[in-house]
Amino acid sequence: MSLREHVLSLFRSAVGTVRPAPMLKRALKLQGGGCPQLLVNGRAFPLKRDLYLVGFGKAVLGMAAAAEEILGDHLVRGIINVPLGVQESLQRAGMQEMLLKPHSRIQVIEGAKNNLPDPEALRGASAIRELAEGLAVDDLLLVLISGGGSALLPAPIPPILLEEKEKLTKMLASRGAAIQELNTVRKVLSLLKGGGLAHLAYPAQVVSLILSDVIGDPLDIIASGPTAASSHSVQDCLQILAKYNLLRSLPSSVEAVLSSSPTKPAAAGDFSHVYNVIIGSNTLALAEAKHQAEGLGYATLILSAAVCGDVGRVAVLYCQLICLLCLRLAGLGEGPRGSEVRGNLLQLAAELDIPGLNMAEFLQALQGLEPQKPVCILAGGETTVQLQGTGKGGRNQELALRVGLGLHRARGVEASGLGRCDVIFLSGGTDGQDGPTEAAGAFCSPQLVAEALREGLDAETFLSNNDSYAFFSHFQRGRHLLVTGLTGTNVMDIQLILIRATDRS
Ligand SMILES: Nc1ncnc2c1ncn2[C@@H]1O[C@H](COP(=O)(O)OP(=O)(O)OP(=O)(O)O)[C@@H](O)[C@H]1O
Ligand SMILES: O=C(O)[C@H](O)CO
Structure with a gap:
């Protein structure tokens, strides 16, 4: 296979x-x-x-x-x-x-x-x-x-009206409130x-x-x-409303409910x-994939089920990880390039602050993997995309394209190890729908961007317009799109990296 x-x-x-x-x-x-x-x-x-x-x-x-x-x-x-x-x-x-x-x-x-x-x-x-x-x-x-x-x-607490609650939720979401913040407010205003x-x-x-x-x-x-x-109180709710500059524009019904809410959670x-x-959960989904990957002969590790943060920075993290794995398979992992990449990974993990991820421990575990086996790394979570353009895409397709671009650039670096390995990276939404597209996500390899350029498709141009779906639909007629149809479930997104030494026989 x-x-x-x-x-x-x-x-x-x-x-x-x-x-x-x-x-x-x-x-x-x-x-x-x-x-x-x-x-x-x-x-x-x-x-x-x-x-x-x-x-x-x-x-x-x-x-x-x-x-x-x-x-x-x-x-x-x-x-x-x-x-x-x-x-x-x-x-x-x-x-x-x-x-x-x-x-x-x-x-x-x-x-x-x-x-x-x-x-x-x-x-x-x-x-x-x-x-x-x-x-x-x-x-x-x-x-x-x-x-x-x-x-x-x-179920808004009276006298709050449904429209008032909907408007508040919309305003919080459009000002960038995270789901934890949004739902902390929702809890206080609901029966x-x-x-x-x-x-x-x-x-x-x-x-x-x-x-x-x-x-x-x-x-x-x-x-x-x-x-x-609930682990939150009405004070937490007020702090969030203040953070998003909404305290002064609250409807009187919301003010009334907030002032009469118990100050301590039940x-x-x-x-x-x-x-x-x-x-x-995402953790359960990753555990199953790990089991399957081991059955297919891969040395397998789970990075995290909580990968979050800006899609661009997360893409850099995955690129560096792939580079390290290739260096390792090429027997160059302990050299100066390997140390540099490990340093980058520690820094990126600290910057992204992924809950529960200890990158030093993960790198240690990587070193313990059987050196000759192909490698499978599994991860999951949800990245964020700050939309700049007017194109069509989703966070998984955008992530796959960004990883493809990062690997393309890394191929030019001397002794990257990428030339000696076969690599595939996949990112997909478990619900089967990535953004407003019919795809669940996409996959890429280090060759993707160069091959696309030969077809006249410039990945960077598509990315600058958040047009990852258009890119993947055109490139090799959609061969790199992940299309599953609606799955009837949703445990956020999943990323998979598979790497094996290129067969030179
Ligand atoms: N053109 C685009 N390029 C990249 N990402 C996009 C684009 N358009 C929308 N998105 C992202 O898609 C996401 C919305 O899509 P989607 O419905 O799959 O996710 P969701 O709202 O988290 O829902 P669910 O949790 O059910 O998957 C948003 O995070 C948004 O930033
Ligand atoms: O319904 C919600 O609040 C979100 O999907 C998070 O669970």
């Missing part, structure tokens, strides 16, 4: 493991018989009375279909809020397994056009709220949560976020199955943590009736 076939198969296996059906089957089991119980990650919850289901998020339809299959007649009723048009697109894509059966007990409400809260999402949130409020002590509420859940579960849903469901047992689309898998940030204890003890479990 070629490197290209390997890299595609590894990406597919990473995504496959966090698809709704396999994920739900791993996490959730039903033990029937006289005293039926639900086993969630091995923990038993007796089904004493009624079992209900609610859910909200972009991947929740497939999760609900898989859950209903497992729960069968034990499920009394369910309500899920999912993105507008998702049933039709899954139908069109032939993904029947992600759709509910005709006589499903789960009601589907579609809303949140363009990932923004709207009256439909509000209607769905009210229905979920009513269901939760009506639960009794021996009931069990299964909650399915995935990315996009914040917009799909709007259901920040643990609100879990409170309303009390005294029923609440079990939440969560697909994480946030770096580090923070329970209180993913979909704004409707069943998680105690963890208030959540003793709740079991939150992450059933899918």
